[in-house]
Amino acid sequence: MKILGIETSCDETAVAVVEGRKILSNIIASQHAAHAPFGGVVPEIASRHHIENLPAILEEALQQADVRLADIDAVAATYTPGLLPALLIGLQFAKSLAFALKKPFIGVNHLEGHLNSVFLDDPSPQPSPTRGEGVPIEYPFLGLIVSGGHTHLYKVEAFGKYILLGATRDDAAGEAYDKVAKLLGLGYPGGPKLDKIAHQGNPQAFRFTQPKLGEDSLEFSFSGYKTAALLHVQKQNGDLSQSFVQDLAASFQASVTDFLLDRIVAASIRHDLTNWVVTGGVAANKALRAKLEKEAQENGCRQYLPPLNLCTDNGAMIAYVGGRHLENKKYSPLSLNAMAYSELAKCE
Numbered sequence: 521m522k523i524l525g526i527e528t529s530c531d532e533t534a535v536a537v538v539e540g541r542k543i544l545s546n547i548i549a550s551q552h553a554a555h556a557p558f559g560g561v562v563p564e565i566a567s568r569h570h571i572e573n574l575p576a577i578l579e580e581a582l583q584q585a586d587v588r589l590a591d592i593d594a595v596a597a598t599y600t601p602g603l604l605p606a607l608l609i610g611l612q613f614a615k616s617l618a619f620a621l622k623k624p625f626i627g628v629n630h631l632e633g634h635l636n637s638v639f640l641d642d643p644s645p646q647p648s649p650t651r652g653e654g655v656p657i658e659y660p661f662l663g664l665i666v667s668g669g670h671t672h673l674y675k676v677e678a679f680g681k682y683i684l685l686g687a688t689r690d691d692a693a694g695e696a697y698d699k700v701a702k703l704l705g706l707g708y709p710g711g712p713k714l715d716k717i718a719h720q721g722n723p724q725a726f727r728f729t730q731p732k733l734g735e736d737s738l739e740f741s742f743s744g745y746k747t748a749a750l751l752h753v754q755k756q757n758g759d760l761s762q763s764f765v766q767d768l769a770a771s772f773q774a775s776v777t778d779f780l781l782d783r784i785v786a787a788s789i790r791h792d793l794t795n796w797v798v799t800g801g802v803a804a805n806k807a808l809r810a811k812l813e814k815e816a817q818e819n820g821c822r823q824y825l826p827p828l829n830l831c832t833d834n835g836a837m838i839a840y841v842g843g844r845h846l847e848n849k850k851y852s853p854l855s856l857n858a859m860a861y862s863e864l865a866k867c868e
Contacts, residue, residue, distance in 0.1 A: 521539065521540075521593040521594065521843060521846060521847075522537055522538070522539050522544070522585075522587060522591055522592055522593050523537070523538050523539070523592070523593060523594050523595075523596055523839040523840070523842045523843040523846065524536075524537055524578075524581075524592045524594070524595045524596065524614075524617070524839060525537075525538060525596045525597070525628075525835035525836060525837070525838035525839025525840070525842055526574070526595070526596070526597040526598070526610045526613060526614045526835055526838065527597070527598045527610065527630075527633070527833050527834060527835045527837075527838045528566075528570045528574075528597075528598065528602075528606050528607060528609050528610030528611075528613075529598045529601070529602025529603065529606060529607055529610075529630045529669075529833060530561060530566065530602055530603055530606060530668070530669065530833060531550070531551040531552075531554075531555055531561045531566045531569075531606070532548055532549070532550060532551070532832065532833040532834070533548070533549040533551070533569065533570050533573035533574060533577055533610075534546075534547065534548045534549070534577070534833060534834045534835035534838075535547050535574070535577045535578050535580075535581040535835045536581060536834060536835030536836040536838070536839050537581055537582065537584075537585035537587060537592070537839065538640070538836055538839035538840050538843060540843065541639055541640055541641045541840065542641050543640055543641060543836045544584070544585035544586070544587065545580075545581040545582070545583075545584035545585035546581075546829065546830075546834055546835060546836040547577050547580050547581045547584065547835070548829075548832070548833075548834055548835070549569075549573045549577050551565070551566060551569050552708070552709055554566075554569055555708060556707065556708045558708075559702050559708050560698070560708060561603070563603045563604070563605045563606060564605065566603060566605070566606045567603075567605040567606050567608070567609050570606055570609040570610060571609055574609070574610070574613050581835070589617070589621060590621070592621065592623060593623065593624075593846070594618070594623050594624040594625070594626060594842060594843070594846050595614045595615075595617050595618040595621070595623055595624070595625050595626070595842075596614070596625075596626040596627075596628050596838050596839055596841065596842020596843070596845075597610050597611050597613070597614030597615070597625075597626075597627060597628065597838065597842075598610060598611070598627075598628055598629075598630045598633065598838055599611050599627035599628065599629070599852075599856055599857070599858050599859065600627075600629055600630065600858065600859035600860070600861070600862040601629075601630055601631070601669070601670075601859065601860060601861045601862050602630055602669070602858075602860065603860070604858055604859075604860040607858035607859075607860070608858045611627070611856070611857075611858050615854050615856075618854070619854060624846060624851045625851065625852050625853075625854060625856075626841075626842040626845050626846060626850070626851060626852050627852040627856045628838045628841045628842050628845075629841075629862065629864050630833075630838075631665055631670060631672060631864040632680075632682070632841050632864055633837035633838045633840075633841050634665045634667070634670075634799040634800050634837060635663045635665060635674065635676060635682070635797065635799060635864075636679070636837060636840055636841050636844070637799050637826040637830045637831075637834075637836070637837040637840070638657060638797050638799060638824045638825065638826050638830075639657065639840065640826070640830060640836055640837065640840055657795060657797065657824050658795055659676065659677060659678050660675060660676060660677045660678075660793060660795075661676050661793060661795035661796065661797050661824075662674070662675060662676075662685075662784065662787055662788055662791070662793040662795065662796050662797065663675075663676045663682075663797045663798075663799070664780070664783075664784060664796070664797070664798045664799070664800075665799055665800045666692070666693050666694065666780060666798065666799075666800045666801075666802040666803060666808075667692060667693075667694045667800030667801040667802055667803075668692060668694030668695050668697075668698060668709075668711070668801055668802075669692050669694070669695065670687075670688075670692050670800060671687060671688040671692045671693045671694075671740045671742070672684065672686075672687045672688075672864070673685045673686040673687070673738055673740075673783060673784075673787055674864070675787075675791055675793065676797070679844055680844075680845075680848075682864050684863060684864070685738045685787050685791070686737065686738030686739040686740065686783065686787070687739060687740065687863075688739065688740040688741060688742060689733070689739055689740065689741045690741055690742065690743040691741075691742040691743050691746065692742070693740070693742055693776060693780065693802050694711055694800070694801050694802045695742070696742035696743075696745050696746050696776065697710060697711035697714055697715075697776070697802065698710040698711055699746050700714065700745070700746060700749045700768075700769075700772050701713055701714040701769075703746075703749055703750060703753050704749075704753070704760065704765045704768065704769060705760060705765070706765075706769075711801065711802065711805070712804070714769050714772070714773065715773065715805050715806055715807065717765065717766055717769045718766070718769040718770040718772070718773040718774075718807065719770070719806070719807075720766045720770070721763075721765075721766030721767040721768070721769055721770030721771070722766075722767045722770055722771070723770040723771050723773070723774035724771065724774075725767035725768070725770065725771050726748075726752055726767060726768055726771035726772075727771070728744075728745055728748050728749075728771060728772060728775035728776075729744070729748070730775065730778070730779050730782070731744050731779075738783055738786060738787050738790075740779070740780075740783065742776070745772060745775065745776060749768060749772055752768055753768070773805075773807050774807070777805070777807050777808045777811050778811075780808065781808075781811050781812070781815050784796060784798075784812075784815070785815060785819060788819065788821060794819075794820065794821045794822065795821065795822050795824065796812070796816060796821055796822070796823045796824065797823075797824045797825075798812060798823065798824075798825050799825070799826055799830075799831065800831060801831055801832045801833075802831075803825050803826065803831045804828045804831040804832070809825060812825070
């Protein structure tokens with residue numbers, strides 16, 4: 521079955537066509553240039569660009585997949601969580617298509633899309649000692665979604681069966697990256713820029729204290745990292761030298777990635793989960809990927825990460841999840857509304 525997937529939860533306009541696990545097309549229109557002057561995503565601007573982008577992106581996705589709209593078996597779209605105005609644009613577009621084509625419509629939770637992005641065929645596999653090429657992902661597994669809007673840790677027992685083990689109490693990891701990058705004058709989006717410059721600095725130059733959330737907690741908190749970074753910047757009295765920026769970026773990144781890995785290892789031991797899945801925009805972070813590789817080897821575990829183009833928001837992951845729900849005859853009514861916030865599962 522060929523599934524059309526539409527994703528507009530934030531500032532990426534994305535449309536994809538997926539058949540089973542095979543990606544036939546995966547088109548993403550970035551809005552970074554539109555939001556850069558504001559240092560972050562402006563919902564109204566994002567929505568306007570989604571309206572402008574969707575018709576052209578749809579046409580491009582169909583052409584790349586070499587299919588017609590009539591060949592599509594179902595339409596899937598993100599309905600939650602995300603920026604409400606942005607979600608509404610993609611959701612209404614998808615429902616209109618499904619109605620006109622007389623095809624099933626499936627609303628997809630954005631978080632479920634990320635968790636399952638690793639099941640899509642990778643056209644450019646990156647074998648590693650912990651994930652040999654062609655090694656299937658076995659349930660149950662530990663799933664960490666880490667991005668600009670989300671930091672969630674799950675026990676995934678099967679498709680559609682998710683247990684929330686911990687989430688952030690305040691900011692998401694990617695949001696903290698962007699805000700610290702802004703403090704350092706690195707521009708927007710700051711996460712990838714901070715990751716790049718951090719490799720040129722000393723990760724032990726500045727001290728960041730990990731949050732104290734309780735001995736048994738698997739939750740996250742990143743607001744303290746932002747505050748500590750702000751205090752270090754303020755002490756410079758406006759003199760942000762290149763070496764200072766590099767060292768603070770390196771120290772911040774080292775502490776945040778250590779914190780993420782500590783939670784993964786703790787959850788892995790507590791719940792006896794030897795398969796680790798890490799997804800979301802921050803999963804593209806080079807430092808985090810390197811530490812995951814090392815920790816997985818040391819703990820006798822296997823780690824799975826999507827290719828870089830599937831770490832950020834994309835339509836392929838939405839189409840794949842939509843296809844799985846279609847197989848289970850789980851459709852959505854055309855009355856389905858967008859929701860700015862929702863959990864994929866309750867905390868255990």
